[in-house]
Amino acid sequence: MTTQNAITWPEHYLPGTGDNFVSNEVVVAGVTAAQVWRYLTDTSEWEGYYDNVADISFPAGGGPVLSQDLDFSFGTFGFPPLAAHVTQFQAPADGVPGRLSWTARQDGTPAERLDVLHAWLVEDLPGGRVRVLTQEVQHGVPAADLATQRPNPMLNGHQAWLDGLITAARRP
Template sequence: MHAIHWPDGYLPGTTENFASNEVIVAGLTAAQVWPFLAIAPRWPDYYANSANVGFHGGAGPELAPGTRFHFETFGFPVEAEVTEYIPPQAGAPGRVAWHGWAGEGDTRLDVHHAWLVEDLPGGRVRVLTQETQKGKPAETLASTRPNPMINGHQDWLDGLVAAARRERA
């Protein structure tokens, strides 16, 4: 299976926080899942922890390389820029990643949030999301139990799969 591409300074294990979530489900394809991830204004429809998605400079609603956008999640207003965007193709996974940031000084949080959507043998799809975080808020999130990043991202994955299944039905 494929892995996330990490930019310098964001390799898991070298930042204050890291979250990794994955689902593998039958009966869906990467092409069926992709629009629910790639079209950011759809996120709040299936993931309650996202809100107020907007774009800068007339971009959107679909993410694209270099797109600047903003949204709210985990109580943070996040500014973000897409750093990787490759829709799934036959034999190749879809990839989308963004650098996100919020706050200033001691409240500054920087993240690299990446997604991989790939078809697997047997009519299955794998959706992997991983995020590394830097800054004092990341330290707090890393020590919080239950882990809000792991739980929140699992909700995002579960909602993504459910939305794709509803659309297919």
């Protein structure tokens, strides 16, 4: 029997406690966690493989490679750039999954406020496989609106991100 690693959730963002939750996962052969991690954590690569992100910036400096406690901003899903903060950053290592998460917020009126935690888990599996899991919990009226749409734009958008990430990681 095999037990899979899971996302580590702060209490405020536990799945099922927000207005929207999505979970996407891929398991593929022929690519390593280190290859995936490079393209996931280097924001200068994002727009090259994921068309639902724009206007990435680092208001306090740093970047383009993400790191623990780094502040950055980016636009996605038609929202103006969201203020983001890296809350977990652990590169994958032998027997240890990579873990990356950030909070992202949009201020404004109650109808505009958005508060999310987007988490990633990247791990090598036996047999030359890699597993990439991404999950997001969202709070706010815009999140509740997204949750009612069919097809679900968050679910489809994150799947496109995963597919592009794997394609990029396979580049020679």
